[in-house]
Amino acid sequence: MSEKTHSGKHLTKVVGEAYMDLHARAAQGAFVVWIAINVPAELFYGFDNVVYGVPESHAALNAAKGAGVTQCEKAERLGYSMDLCSYARIDIGSVSDKGMDSPTFGLPKPDLLVSDTNNCSLLVKWFEVHHREMGVPHFIIDVPFCYEPQKEKDRQYIIRQFKDLIKTIERLSGQTFDEKKAMQAVANTSEGINHWKRFLTFAEHRPSGITAFDSFVQMAPFLVARGTPQFVEHYRMLADETEQRVADGIFPVPDEKYRLFWDNIAPWHQLRDMSGRLAALGTNIVGATYTSCIGTVEGSFELFAFDGGDPLEYCARTQNCYMCPHGMKLRGKSMKEAVQKLNIDGIVFASNRSCKPYSITQMDQQKLMTGQFGVPSVMIEVDHADARKYSRESTFTRLEALIEAIEAGRRAV
Amino acid sequence: MQINVAEKLLTLKGRGRKVLGCFPLYPPMELFYALDLVPVVLWGLKDAIKSTPECDKHLQPYTCSVARHLTEFVLTEGSGMLDGIFMYNACDTLRNLPEIITTATEKNGRSLPLFNIHIPMVLPEQTDASAYFKNEINQLINDLENRFGKKFSKEKFKEAVTKVQNIRKLMADAEKQVALGAIHFSDFSESVHACWFSPLEDQAGILETLINTGKNSKSQKTSLKTGVILSGILPPPASVIAAIELSGLTVVGNDIASLGRTYASMPKVSEDPDSYFLDFYYQHYPCPTLLYTGDRRTTSLFNLLDASGAKAVIFIGEKFCEYEYFEFPYLSKQLNDRGIKTLEIEIAIDDDAHTSAHRSRIEAFAEMLKSTE
Ligand code: SF4
Numbered sequence: 001m002s003e004k005t006h007s008g009k010h011l012t013k014v015v016g017e018a019y020m021d022l023h024a025r026a027a028q029g030a031f032v033v034w035i036a037i038n039v040p041a042e043l044f045y046g047f048d049n050v051v052y053g054v055p056e057s058h059a060a061l062n063a064a065k066g067a068g069v070t071q072c073e074k075a076e077r078l079g080y081s082m083d084l085c086s087y088a089r090i091d092i093g094s095v096s097d098k099g100m101d102s103p104t105f106g107l108p109k110p111d112l113l114v115s116d117t118n119n120c121s122l123l124v125k126w127f128e129v130h131h132r133e134m135g136v137p138h139f140i141i142d143v144p145f146c147y148e149p150q151k152e153k154d155r156q157y158i159i160r161q162f163k164d165l166i167k168t169i170e171r172l173s174g175q176t177f178d179e180k181k182a183m184q185a186v187a188n189t190s191e192g193i194n195h196w197k198r199f200l201t202f203a204e205h206r207p208s209g210i211t212a213f214d215s216f217v218q219m220a221p222f223l224v225a226r227g228t229p230q231f232v233e234h235y236r237m238l239a240d241e242t243e244q245r246v247a248d249g250i251f252p253v254p255d256e257k258y259r260l261f262w263d264n265i266a267p268w269h270q271l272r273d274m275s276g277r278l279a280a281l282g283t284n285i286v287g288a289t290y291t292s293c294i295g296t297v298e299g300s301f302e303l304f305a306f307d308g309g310d311p312l313e314y315c316a317r318t319q320n321c322y323m324c325p326h327g328m329k330l331r332g333k334s335m336k337e338a339v340q341k342l343n344i345d346g347i348v349f350a351s352n353r354s355c356k357p358y359s360i361t362q363m364d365q366q367k368l369m370t371g372q373f374g375v376p377s378v379m380i381e382v383d384h385a386d387a388r389k390y391s392r393e394s395t396f397t398r399l400e401a402l403i404e405a406i407e408a409g410r411r412a413v
Numbered sequence: 414m415q416i417n418v419a420e421k422l423l424t425l426k427g428r429g430r431k432v433l434g435c436f437p438l439y440p441p442m443e444l445f446y447a448l449d450l451v452p453v454v455l456w457g458l459k460d461a462i463k464s465t466p467e468c469d470k471h472l473q474p475y476t477c478s479v480a481r482h483l484t485e486f487v488l489t490e491g492s493g494m495l496d497g498i499f500m501y502n503a504c505d506t507l508r509n510l511p512e513i514i515t516t517a518t519e520k521n522g523r524s525l526p527l528f529n530i531h532i533p534m535v536l537p538e539q540t541d542a543s544a545y546f547k548n549e550i551n552q553l554i555n556d557l558e559n560r561f562g563k564k565f566s567k568e569k570f571k572e573a574v575t576k577v578q579n580i581r582k583l584m585a586d587a588e589k590q591v592a593l594g595a596i597h598f599s600d601f602s603e604s605v606h607a608c609w610f611s612p613l614e615d616q617a618g619i620l621e622t623l624i625n626t627g628k629n630s631k632s633q634k635t636s637l638k639t640g641v642i643l644s645g646i647l648p649p650p651a652s653v654i655a656a657i658e659l660s661g662l663t664v665v666g667n668d669i670a671s672l673g674r675t676y677a678s679m680p681k682v683s684e685d686p687d688s689y690f691l692d693f694y695y696q697h698y699p700c701p702t703l704l705y706t707g708d709r710r711t712t713s714l715f716n717l718l719d720a721s722g723a724k725a726v727i728f729i730g731e732k733f734c735e736y737e738y739f740e741f742p743y744l745s746k747q748l749n750d751r752g753i754k755t756l757e758i759e760i761a762i763d764d765d766a767h768t769s770a771h772r773s774r775i776e777a778f779a780e781m782l783k784s785t786e
């Protein structure tokens with residue numbers, strides 16, 4: 001849907017402008033920070049001239065535009081193992097020859113690297129590679145993994161680190177932090193996410209108003225433009241337009257027979273092929289853990305809105321919301337609720353050797369969803385960004401088997 | 414000598430000991446000993462676990478062998494012999510295991526209490542996490558006291574600290590005998606490993622026997638051999654160690670997470686657990702799993718090379734352990750720039766199939782080292 005709609009075109013504009021702005025401002029002397037995907041970028045709007053790039057997002061873009069394998073191979077030639085996360089390999093490969101083959105010409109050289117242990121601690125090791133090779137300071141944000149809802153002591157620990165990050169940027173950039181501006185950015189993010197959540201609710205409609213593939217692609221502003229008025233505008237437009245399309249009876253898979261749910265990172269190199277082939281089978285992946293967890297807290301996919309209070313407190317409270325920084329029981333709880341709400345017929349567990357934090361527990365999660373809650377499911381092998389580690393045929397053999405299992409279940413009722 | 418882990422645990426249970434299975438490598442042992450618990454570090458179980466059918470029901474094949482063997486052991490032979498498990502945030506793989514394991518054991522009608530702390534991974538020069546860390550240690554003491562009905566005592570803690578430090582010293586002494594060529598690295602590695610599954614009071618004996626064997630040995634001939642350092646997460650399997658030693662190389666030092674890194678640091682003796690462990694973790698010998706030690710790793714390796722006179726480093730990669738693999742290219746380059754030769758070997762769960770390939774590479778590497786001497 002993304003390419004044909006207004007919001008699809010607007011997405012290209014927002015992402016293109018974000019990368020152009022990043023390069024232009026860096027060239028003009030802005031302080032450049034490279035961050036892990038879930039470092040609260042809103043804090044940087046508290047400074048006059050700090051810009052940020054997200055290597056993970058840049059890696060995803062490379063993979064989606066077909067440059068993933070080329071970049072991975074560069075890193076492998078430097079001695080980095082093929083078993084390492086493909087985002088890391090793409091990024092290291094891209095940096096190795098100054099952004100060659102990247103659709104955005106890479107990212108401008110950073111003044112500071114900020115990693116975050118919440119999704120994974122190997123990202124710290126990845127950013128350390130740049131820290132050593134480029135001689136750039138590295139700030140580590142450490143978020144305790146949670147088996148239970150985030151504890152107050154952990155939240156206070158995270159807030160303390162945010163404050164130290166602010167001080168570090170003040171010291172390195174010579175700029176002064178203005179909390180009011182950061183607060184406005186947090187409010188913008190929260191408002192934009194509110195629209196994002198509205199967009200996702202159209203998956204509840206039968207047939208679904210969206211596909212998970214739309215939502216994967218539409219995540220990009222969350223990674224490159226959050227905190228800005230454009231971010232709010234974009235997601236308002238996306239939700240409004242989707243609402244109108246549903247009202248007009250326009251659906252991505254009009255003859256939708258099977259509604260699936262996806263667990264893991266998007267298969268960036270397969271979006272078009274997979275969505276087209278599934279649609280031909282009357283099948284729509286209508287939702288995903290990957291996109292549903294944005295703007296929530298661990299254990300639930302419900303919106304966790306900013307209440308206008310302490311912005312650091314809000315940012316800290318949402319640090320465990322992604323799927324990787326919390327445990328299996330919490331993951332199972334939110335997944336079960338989503339499956340019920342979206343009337344899901346089957347779940348696709350995309351086992352991803354490049355992302356162990358997301359994938360380990362999937363076998364037990366599958367037992368829980370299928371064994372205990374009776375939702376048919378399948379496990380497929382997908383590397384999110386390295387197309388060499390994906391087999392189209394065996395994937396579709398399994399997906400077709402899932403569809404047959406759903407059919408058999410229906411016949412038995 | 415091959416350690417029968419299950420038998421060791423049975424003996425401990427027979428002696429009425431409470432056993433705590435530790436998932437990560439650097440648990441606060443002294444604290445556990447002070448509370449009359451026996452911590453067993455569940456690493457290096459390859460010899461004890463020949464296949465992993467139970468684990469394979471829970472973990473994908475791309476999970477590292479450490480995690481797979483550990484899971485298999487706790488779900489099978491080890492089940493019923495552990496009184497609890499201890500966990501801290503050592504790596505992205507390990508952090509998911511406690512729930513998998515406790516869920517599986519609960520299904521079998523057994524509850525396995527989990528004791529969990531978070532070790533701050535922030536850089537101390539950026540964030541002072543000492544208050545947070547002390548709270549974690551105090552909370553752990555509370556949890557252990559409540560569960561096992563023992564009261565923490567400063568005297569017993571200090572006593573445990575002194576004994577553990579003695580063990581660390583003995584391990585370092587035993588390593589010196591390896592460097593002298595008086596004992597085999599595989600014997601050394603197995604003895605250290607045996608200590609992990611033994612009560613504190615037995616450990617000194619195991620190590621002293623080994624050291625005395627070395628002292629009485631007539632085969633101290635290191636001067637004729639080329640010294641190498643082994644670096645990685647686990648020591649290589651016995652067949653690879655044998656290949657190293659048979660090709661005329663001597664292991665004169667190790668930067669192995671489960672060996673040298675566990676005994677290389679000696680925190681100041683204290684009766685105060687929170688400041689003792691703050692020192693223990695923050696001054697710890699660098700390990701990629703302790704994220705804040707990253708900047709010190711290269712220097713430590715250089716220091717080890719200088720102190721041991723090693724001519725080369727053999728990196729032992731644990732398949733699917735990202736932590737070491739992010740560092741190998743940089744470390745190799747730094748070492749090569751200094752004229753130190755490096756070799757990288759990857760060990761996988763089913764590695765017996767690759768022994769001859771490893772042997773050939775090691776022999777070629779040894780030849781190359783000798784030809785450049
Ligand atoms: S391992 Fe997973 S969470 Fe970590 S950087 Fe890679 S994709 Fe992200």
Ligand code: SF4
Nearest residue numbers: 477479504506731734
């Ligand atoms: S070998 Fe590496 S990945 Fe495996 S448990 Fe140890 S640190 Fe984690």
